[in-house]
Structures are given as structure tokens and as C-alpha cells.
Amino acid sequence: MHVNQIILISLVAIIHIYIVYLEMAVWTSKKARNAFGIKSKEFAEETKAMAANQGLYNGFIAAGLIWSLIAIKTDVAIFFLCCVAIAGLYGSYSTKIIRILYIQTLPAALAIISLVLF
Numbered sequence: 001m002h003v004n005q006i007i008l009i010s011l012v013a014i015i016h017i018y019i020v021y022l023e024m025a026v027w028t029s030k031k032a033r034n035a036f037g038i039k040s041k042e043f044a045e046e047t048k049a050m051a052a053n054q055g056l057y058n059g060f061i062a063a064g065l066i067w068s069l070i071a072i073k074t075d076v077a078i079f080f081l082c083c084v085a086i087a088g089l090y091g092s093y094s095t096k097i098i099r100i101l102y103i104q105t106l107p108a109a110l111a112i113i114s115l116v117l118f
Contacts, residue, residue, distance in 0.1 A: 001072055002118060008111035009065055009077050012084055015107065016062035023055030037097055061087075074115050081115075084108035 001009075022032040028044040038044050044051075061080055068077035088105030092098055 001069070001074065001077075002114075005077075005111065005114045005118070006069060008107065008114055009069055009081070012081060012107050012111055013062045013065035013069075015103065016058045016065070016084070019058045020055045020062065023051040023058065027051040027055075037095070078112060078115055081108045081112045085112065 022035055026032045027048050028041055033039070033041070033044050038047075061084060064080035064083075065077065067073070068080060085105050085108040088100050088103075088108065091104065092100040
């Protein structure tokens with residue numbers, strides 16, 4: 001892997017580690033509610049367990065990306081980056097929050113392109 005590929009994969013992993021933090025540790029906070037477009041603290045409280053479950057899955061994504069960097073496995077990186085890109089596309093479509101494309105899908109897609117082309 002080239003340095004730019006490592007940087008892109010690391011960026012996507014860091015984004016997902018941050019998402020884990022938001023979903024598992026501070027879901028009901030104003031910061032997390034703003035990040036996910038949740039208006040009421042009551043709704044955040046009601047969905048806290050679901051968010052923690054989502055956070056766990058995002059943790060698995062981050063772990064897979066970190067594993068791909070440690071093991072220098074391009075195919076593993078591409079698999080997990082594709083998972084991120086698809087989840088971002090679906091998340092943007094299902095929630096109608098377009099910024100998911102920029103936060104999640106775009107960095108993953110750039111990393112995939114970098115891995116495939118170089």
C-alpha cells in the first residue's frame with residue numbers, strides 16, 4: 001500500500017471510531033443528536049440500545065479497516081470500504097440526509113479508487 005492509500009483508509013477508520021463514540025458513549029448528548037438529526041432527548045433515550053448496536057457494527061468496520069492496514073491486505077480493505085460506501089449510500093437514501101454521502105461514502109469511494117487504480 002502507498003502512503004496516500006494508508007491515509008485514506010485510516011481516515012475512514014477514524015470516522016468510524018468517532019461514529020462508535022457518538023452511538024455508544026454519548027448518544028443522548030446534544031452533539032450526537034445534532035450529528036444524527038435527532039430532535040428530542042426523549043427519542044434519543046428511547047433509541048439508546050439500538051444506537052449502541054449500530055455503534056458496535058461501526059466498530060467492526062473500523063476494526064476491519066485497521067486489520068487491513070496492519071496485515072497490508074488490500075482485498076480486506078476493499079471489502080470493508082465497500083461496506084462503508086454501500087452503508088453510506090443506503091443511509092443517505094433512507095434518512096434523506098445528504099451529508100452522509102460526504103462524511104461516509106465519499107472518503108470510502110476515494111480510498112477504493114486509490115486501491116484499485118494504483
